[in-house]
Amino acid sequence: MEIGTGKSYAKIILIGEHAVVYGEPAIALPVKSIGLSARVAPLPDGRQEVTSAFFTGDLNAGQLTNFAGIAMLIRRLLVFFDDSEQGFHLTITSALPSERGMGSSAATAVAVVRAFYDAFQTPLTRTALLNWADISEKALHGNPSGLDAATASAEKPQWFVRGKSLRSIMMPRNGVLLIADTGIAGQTKVAVDLVAQKLKQAPKVYRPLITDIGTAVRQAALALAQDDIITLGQLLNRDQADLAALGVSSPELDRLINVAINHGAYGAKLTGSGMGGCMIALAAEDQAPTIIQALKAANAVKVWEYHFETK
Template sequence: MKEKATGTSYAKIIFFGEHSVVYGKPAVAIPLYSVDVSATLERTVIGQTIHCRYFDGPISQMNDNLQGVRVLIDRLLNLFEANELSFRLTIESKVPAERGMGSSAATAIALVRAFFNLFEKPLSRLELLTLADIEEKITHGNPSGLDAATASSEAPIWFIKNQVNEQIEFHRSNLCLVIADSGIKGKTSEAVSLVHNNLIDEPDMAMPLIDQLGQIATTARQALADSDQVTLGRLMSQSQTDLAKLGVSTKALDQFCQIAITYNALGAKLTGSGLGGCMIALAKNQRDAQIIATKLRQAGATQTWIQSFKNYEFTTGEQHDNLVK
């Protein structure tokens, strides 16, 4: 066993398939390396303490809103037969809460990796996701698994609810993704209910939009493999149009998308449930991305991030997260 160990994970962004994924259509999600979470375990003489942005003190006294984390820690200690282990756990997260970026899943992934690192044990991807799901079920009730799969991945994720959850081929390029936070908390349940009501009240309008969003995700998968930047940009903007028609965009998100296009973005759209949260824009290169990010901050974005496509990897087969993450 080590004296100190760290585990890391990433924020997630839904690239394509918002809302349509709820109705069995495919979605593409990507990890954001520039928005990460780290969990560091240090062995101590006495006690078990946690230090994070929501709580600082003994793990046994953690707030109810962190129940998922507490239960996951207990399960991991049981797994390694180390319930009496004394340690200090520090969680540092760049992932903003309630922005649809998978904050809780990223925390769970980092935690599991840190414990396996501390005990110097190999960790399969299946075991990682199974353990992270312990926290996610407590925090979210019935998680799809998409957040944890993406937070733990080195590549984009292809996801179909209750059917497929896999890493997909990704062609590295000079493209960059700009993410901008509107500063408004996303309203997931309200947005999902809104789309559901549209499907009931106006099926002739809403159902074709859901179908098209699913087809867009399918086309985008191939465009990602081919690095077809023109198609990717067009699909993003079409997605934004469809999501706005479904009623889940906002004036701020619409404005951000228009600003990004004005400053040479290939495409732009909201990401996540909408009614707040973040938008994303596709830039041809780092220079364009920096300009777009600057203009978005000037327009009121509270934070921006840039993710280069050069950094993504694609792995096949059984993936082990062993000791270096």
């Protein structure tokens, strides 16, 4: 084992969360300005059993809870590399807030797998990477679609259908996406379990919402291809209405979403699993400063600007 490094990004789901778990498509973006890196370094000979993790950056206790899944993933990686006795230091440096719908657990898994493959100087395919990440994501979320890890490991916005399709998708030439953090933790497992429970208890009520999200995502792909951000904004609003009806929005998310719309956003919605976490707003470039100011005045703990890459 040598010293190995790996990186990944925060992910933002533009449209399609939750329904993606049930086979509908989703569109998600890696946010390259919000990154995570992992560095693994072997401990000197004779020190075998030590597994150390040093977390820096914005990681908090929530992230440490997630570490159980990552520890399991690492144990399996070491068995795979036939080096299960090797001690090492693992350093994760992250700018991602955890439990805010930005995919911090998937980004950690992706960077860790890349770091171990680098440490054992082994080529890593995307499929193998996503299968590895699925191990810790399953431990944490139960039924992950795989969208988070697929996006955290991507360089470009992704069109994703669970187990079927993963490809880059073009973004609009204008407009900006604002990402605002409610400051409230949202736990993916709780939200995904809630939706599953509702679908089981009242499928006639909730199944059409899942189907409608899928339809909105397909229409969003068309709007993106046609560079029509006004329609895209309307589709984000429709998606938010479906997600709220599924029960995964929250008063804090609703408040920031309304503030963005009232200050001129084309559309706004929660992003990720919801019940806390972040919201996104699609806006014209010249409207963004007004919306950012309004979101901050409405107690968003942080606001990021995401500028679409068009190439």
